[in-house]
Amino acid sequence: MQRTDPPPPPLADRRPLLSADSLRKSFGPLPVLRGVDLTIERGQVLAIIGPSGSGKTTLLRCLNGLETAESGRIEASDGQTVDFSARPGRAALNRLRDRSAMVFQHYNLFPHKTVLENIIEGPVVVQRRPRAAAVAEARELLDRVGLGAKEANYPSSLSGGQQQRVGILRALALRPELLLFDEPTSALDPELVGEILSLMRDLAREGWTMVVVTHELQFAREVAHHVAFIDDGEIVEHGPPDQLLRRPEHERTRQFVHRLLHPL
């Protein structure tokens, strides 16, 4: 986590970290993405909001190849391009996936591994970093989120909030360019939501690039640099949180925000 900030990229390299261009996907006859464009700027937090079934999770999962779009392109700042129309092979998808790490709604920790083993699995087994260094780094991360005493626990003995913190650390330990969050607080009891959001806020302050699919408008307003509202498979509007959440241009956005803020 002691992340030394990368030097600012030379002007020529101020390309977005990742950009998606007209992604399309359907599940059977049902279109879930109808040509979505998305730009992820380095060091910024992008919040994706929208009703359930709108395609926001699918969109997030296309960014790391967990889902493959049927057409459209994803381009990375170093020039790697994945063209979904050309049916990218496993190697291309793996390269795309290696750029990011993902935090899941239901944590998806490995139940047969301890907290520490969950965190070092990627660094040690996949990235082949020295075990001792990975362990030291994992312990530092655990201390930071107040779970230093839990490293030998199995996930089943942790609360939801603790499990999700481990889920976030597992992602951070990979040192990805990009953190993807898929409704990271939706499965949590309300009183546990705060601890996760405040950890995410800290990460944003440290300069991690994050894409967060969320229903937490408050979080989006305070932490995100950019908010995209997606409905029925397309991005209806996007912009700075203040504008999108307080003065939305589209009626659909207005209705959605209103419903979330006034559930009764």
Added chain:
Amino acid sequence: MSSDEWHLALTSLWPITSGALRGTIPLALFSFAGGMPIAIRVALMRLSRRAVLARLGAVFVSVVRGTPLLVQLFVVFYGLPSLGIVVDPWPSAIIAFSLNVGGYGAEVVRAAILSVPRGQWEAAYVIGMSHRRTLTRIVLPQAARVSVPPLSNTFISLVKDTSLASLILVSELFRQAQQIAAFSQQFMLLYLEAALVYWVICLALSAGQSSLETRLDRHATH
């Protein structure tokens, strides 16, 4: 029981136990060890997206489960020689039993793999694991826990099924009992004694199953 019968029961106990130690138990162990890799392979074939592989796996399971074990044993031992392939009793038995464990075990393993939530695969992919590594480090260890009870069943059945090997001249527990019974004409006594030894072995296996489950459950207990 008369004292003669007691005497026979006691003196026959060692040959029968020795048949278990030198025949039944190693036969079961080797066949299980040979069968499980087949079971895992076939389970993965059945789960494969490639239709040909999936079909092939399904046919294997269907044949193994749809034909009597005794017939499989005879095909290998008495049938193959007519094709010029002569296999000794022991390897014949191990081949037939391994294939049998492979067929039944494949279904257990397949169900166990399917019981591991999709999210576990995804979490592994997301930390950069390949399909194979996800399988070996994340999915199969979790599937193993689920499959202990049904595989224990398979193993216990196998131990008892090895008695069929007596029919292709493997000198295991039951063949020992048969020979002593034929010699002494004390059929009831010897066959009950054989049954008792099988039962003791299976009791030990059940105990082993419980302790294995406890060990594998350590992550599920708080």
